[in-house]
Amino acid sequence: xxxxxxxxxxxxxxxxxxxxxxxxxxxxxxxxxxxxxxxxxxxxxxxxxxxxxxxxxxxxxxxxxxxxxxxxxxxxxxxxxxxxxxxxxxxxxxxxxxxxxxxxxxxxxxxxxxxxxxxxxxxxxxxxxxxxxxxxxxxxxxxxxxxxxxxxxxxxxxxxxxxxxxxxxxxxxxxxxxxxxxxxxxxxxxxxxxxxxxxxxxxxxxxxxxxxxxxxxxxxxxxxxxxxxxxxxxxxxxxxxxxxxxxxxxxxxxxxxxxxxxxxxxxxxxxxxxxxxxxxxxxxxxxxxxxxxxxxxxxxxxxxxxxxxxxxxxxxxxxxxxxxxxxxxxxxxxxxxxxxxxxxxxxxxxxxxxxxxxxxxxxxxxxxxxxxxxxxxxxxxxxxxxxxxxxxxxxxxxxxxxxxxxxxxxxxxxxxxxxxxxxxxxxxxxxxxxxxxxxxxxxxxxxxxxxxxxxxxxxxxxxxxxxxxxxxxxxxxxxxxxxxxxxxxxxxxxxxxxxxxxxxxxxxxxxxxxxxxxxxxxxxxxxxxxxxxxxxxxxxxx
Ligand SMILES: Cc1cc2nc3c(=O)[nH]c(=O)nc-3n(C[C@H](O)[C@H](O)[C@H](O)COP(=O)(O)OP(=O)(O)OC[C@H]3O[C@@H](n4cnc5c(N)ncnc54)[C@H](O)[C@@H]3O)c2cc1C
Numbered sequence: 001x002x003x004x005x006x007x008x009x010x011x012x013x014x015x016x017x018x019x020x021x022x023x024x025x026x027x028x029x030x031x032x033x034x035x036x037x038x039x040x041x042x043x044x045x046x047x048x049x050x051x052x053x054x055x056x057x058x059x060x061x062x063x064x065x066x067x068x069x070x071x072x073x074x075x076x077x078x079x080x081x082x083x084x085x086x087x088x089x090x091x092x093x094x095x096x097x098x099x100x101x102x103x104x105x106x107x108x109x110x111x112x113x114x115x116x117x118x119x120x121x122x123x124x125x126x127x128x129x130x131x132x133x134x135x136x137x138x139x140x141x142x143x144x145x146x147x148x149x150x151x152x153x154x155x156x157x158x159x160x161x162x163x164x165x166x167x168x169x170x171x172x173x174x175x176x177x178x179x180x181x182x183x184x185x186x187x188x189x190x191x192x193x194x195x196x197x198x199x200x201x202x203x204x205x206x207x208x209x210x211x212x213x214x215x216x217x218x219x220x221x222x223x224x225x226x227x228x229x230x231x232x233x234x235x236x237x238x239x240x241x242x243x244x245x246x247x248x249x250x251x252x253x254x255x256x257x258x259x260x261x262x263x264x265x266x267x268x269x270x271x272x273x274x275x276x277x278x279x280x281x282x283x284x285x286x287x288x289x290x291x292x293x294x295x296x297x298x299x300x301x302x303x304x305x306x307x308x309x310x311x312x313x314x315x316x317x318x319x320x321x322x323x324x325x326x327x328x329x330x331x332x333x334x335x336x337x338x339x340x341x342x343x344x345x346x347x348x349x350x351x352x353x354x355x356x357x358x359x360x361x362x363x364x365x366x367x368x369x370x371x372x373x374x375x376x377x378x379x380x381x382x383x384x385x386x387x388x389x390x391x392x393x394x395x396x397x398x399x400x401x402x403x404x405x406x407x408x409x410x411x412x413x414x415x416x417x418x419x420x421x422x423x424x425x426x427x428x429x430x431x432x433x434x435x436x437x438x439x440x441x442x443x444x445x446x447x448x449x450x451x452x453x454x455x456x457x458x459x460x461x462x463x464x465x466x467x468x469x470x471x472x473x474x475x476x477x478x479x480x481x482x483x484x485x486x487x488x489x490x491x492x493x494x495x496x497x498x499x500x501x502x503x504x505x506x507x508x509x510x511x512x513x514x515x516x517x518x519x520x521x522x523x524x525x526x527x528x529x530x531x532x533x534x535x536x537x538x539x540x541x542x
Contacts, residue, residue, distance in 0.1 A: 010134075010202060012047040012076075013093045014405070015085060015398035017201075022399035029407065031325040032466070036445050039408025042471035045096035050079045052101035056150045059124050062106060065116045070107040070158070077105045081129075081153040082143060084136030085199075085398070086505070087412040090405060091474045100143045102129060102153035109158045111269035114234045117154065118267070122236040122532045127151035129536055130263035132207030133178055135199040137413070138503030140211060140262055144538025151537075156206050159269060164189040170229055170244070172272045175206025191275040194221040194310075194357070197499075198397055206268045212260040214499035216394060217357065219303075219454045220310025223499065225259040227273040233258050235266030235529040244272045257525060262501055263536035265529045279357040283367060284311070284387030287379040288349040292316045293424060295350040296451060296459070298377035300420050303454040307369045311355030312454055313390075316427065319448035319464070320351040352379060353390045410443075410469045412478060416489045417453070417460040417498035427461055429488045434465050437484035441477055443467040453498060460498035502540045510542055 011018045024032075032039075055073055063071045072078075082101035083089035092098055108114045121128050127148035131141050143151050159174040162185040169191065173182055179200035186192055195215040197203060203213065208224040209231060215224065230244035242255045258268060289295030295314045302308045315323060354370060356363045371381070401411045418426045431447045438445040445467025453460040463485065470477040486509055489496055496502070496509040511519060523541055526533070 010080075010085075011402070012080065013044055014090055014402035016402075020399060022393075022396045022403065024400065024403050024407075028325050031322075032404075032407075032409065032446075036409070036443075036466065037468055039404070040469045040471050041406065041408035042094060042469060042474070044094045044406075047076060047079060049096050050075075050093065051097045052078055052082065055101075055103040058104055058126065058150060058152065059120060061120045062104070062117060062152070065120065066106055066108050066113050070109065072105040072107070073103070078102055081105050081131050081134065081141070081155060084134055084139060084141045084503075086137035086139065087401075087410065088139075088475055088478055088505075089137075089142070090402075091478070094405070095474075100145060100151075102143050103150050105131075105153045105155050107155050107158050111159070111232065111234055111239075114154070114156075114159075114267050114269055115239065118234060118236045118534070121152065121534050122530075124150070125532060126534060127537045128263075128534050129153045130206070130210065130267050131155045132175060132204035132210070133199070133202040135203045135207065136211065136501070136503055138497070138500050138505045140501060140503035140536075140539060142504055144504060146537045148534070148537060154267060156204065156267065159206075161270075162186070164191060164275070166191070169275055169277075170272055171275045172230075172244075172270055173205045175204060175209070175268050175271060177205045179203055186275055187278060190278055192278050193224075193227060193273060193275055194279075195224050195227065196394070198395060201395060205271050209259055209268050209271050210262050211501040212499060214453050214460070216313070216452070217310040217355065219308050219312045219452070220357070221276070223453070224273075225256075227275075228255065228259060228271055229274060230272040231255055231258045231268055232270040233261075233266040233529075234269050236532060236534060237529050240266070240529070260501065262503065262540045264526060264540045266535060279359075279363075281360040281363045282355065282357045282391075283363055283384065284353065284355040284391045285367070285384050286382040286386035286390065287352040287354065287374050288320075288382055289314065289352050289374075289377065289379045290349055292350050292427070294378050295352055296420070296423060298352065298374055298379060299451055299454050299459065301373050301377065302370055303459070304456050305373070307366070307373055308454055309354035309366065309370055310357045311353065312452065313353045314451040315351045316431075316449045317350055318431075318446065319450050320349065322446055322448050322466075323351070349380075351382075353387055355387065355391065404466065405469075408469050408471075409466050410445075410474065410477060411464065411466050412481070413462060413464045414482070414485055415460055415462040415498050415500055416494040416496065417458060418492065418494040419458040422492060422494070423451070423459060423461065426489070426492045426494045429492050430461070430463055430485050430494075433484040433488035434463065434481055437481040438465065438467045441470065441480060443470060443477065461494075504539055507538075507540070507542045510540070 078101040156176040159176040233240040
């Protein structure tokens with residue numbers, strides 16, 4: 001892989017392939033205007049025009065370690081690694097001014113080079129931000145200098161090896177592999193990870209592990225951290241490697257310390273994970289539950305009776321209505337809309353998308369079992385067409401976000417999880433908090449939610465809100481809503497994050513999550529592995 005290829009081709013001010021657009025049709029735009037009013041578009045400058053601080057010079061030993069071609073100091077390289085892909089990141093990029101950017105982007109070619117770069121940085125007191133795909137939505141890759149005068153971003157694109165053990169059905173993967181690259185390499189061996197988050201196209205294996213990612217099929221296949229069997233971590237204090245065995249009772253799991261460490265302990269240089277045979281059959285179907293309460297009861301019953309589909313996503317009433325109005329144009333949408341409207345003449349409802357993947361016979365057996373539970377819970381089938389339409393458009397959401405931003409709307413998402421017994425309360429409180437915070441700023445919005453990632457004891461909730469932007473005060477608008485939603489989550493006892501991680505944006509809530517002693521314990525681990533505190537300053541640990 002050349003160093004040039006390491007520069008992601010992502011749209012500099014938004015998401016995804018610059019050549020690809022997922023357009024909103026006129027009906028969708030009209031619906032939006034009718035519900036929340038006109039958007040307020042802001043200006044968007046050029047990549048060349050983005051203002052960042054001048055870079056500070058770095059010691060020559062870094063270039064000597066990785067080779068001069070693997071140290072990038074150009075303006076574009078620094079801008080492209082200075083943010084993740086959350087709403088505030090996109091606002092800052094579009095505004096053309098970033099508080100900070102790395103002094104250089106360094107691309108080590110192997111784990112040994114990673115170790116040597118960290119040694120130099122620890123000795124010279126240089127902050128290090130690990131960078132996978134840069135898709136963090138919690139400020140995880142944003143440079144926070146703190147007491148470090150100099151700071152580099154370590155882009156892990158060149159660590160992209162793959163080894164597959166067909167007998168054990170495990171694979172050892174380099175952290176720099178993006179989702180599609182990892183799947184392509186695994187497909188050559190007839191296996192798959194089955195991990196498909198919405199950011200799949202750009203996010204990397206290292207990022208999945210470092211931020212405990214959950215994919216769209218994680219109800220059935222498990223989150224990414226469930227799949228991981230072993231990790232290698234290059235920390236400033238040395239290398240930590242966990243044994244690649246199915247289980248060990250040798251004390252608390254060090255693997256768990258590395259998963260979710262968000263680059264604050266070291267660099268994950270290798271991940272071993274369970275893989276499965278590429279599914280023989282995939283089936284998706286959509287159902288309509290009478291309302292959100294009966295829908296959650298159906299998902300809970302499936303989760304508690306071992307009948308959970310691999311993909312399960314229950315939209316609340318608002319999301320059901322908006323998703324149908326806003327999804328991209330095309331036959332799939334029309335099929336879904338037609339089926340929905342047919343049912344709606346009789347009643348409103350909440351859409352439930354289910355997906356099954358695996359051997360043909362097992363897929364059919366599991367579908368039949370789930371169908372019985374769905375029917376007895378009062379859901380009506382919409383057929384496979386709408387379910388397949390969802391599957392085809394599963395990566396469109398972030399492209400639509402760019403369109404909405406262009407039209408002058410804020411679009412942001414946040415997620416949490418709780419036990420079934422308190423899920424409805426959490427849903428209602430968070431929706432109300434977001435709605436009130438938007439209304440208080442005179443930008444009333446649409447607030448939608450869905451259940452995904454179900455477990456026998458609870459589920460995650462994912463919220464999306466759309467409202468007219470406040471150009472010039474976008475970040476303040478966003479922060480007010482984010483704080484209101486986060487406070488509501490903490491108040492009800494939910495987790496501040498089910499799968500996006502802590503990064504910078506969730507730092508104030510880490511104490512509520514793990515407690516004072518919990519924080520001190522994590523800090524003690526960090527002090528041992530990263531005594532100079534160079535790793536991803538200002539993230540995870542307040
Ligand atoms: C549009 C969109 C949709 C998304 N959908 C989902 C979803 O469905 N499910 C989900 O879980 N998340 C989702 N996310 C969030 C994000 O994609 C995940 O957190 C993902 O795991 C990040 O991977 P990455 O390679 O982009 O990591 P980055 O964003 O580059 O990094 C994330 C964090 O991990 C650290 N890090 C990265 N690589 C390493 C490494 N090798 N060693 C140590 N630390 C490292 C970084 O420093 C940072 O703190 C979405 C994001 C966007 C923008």
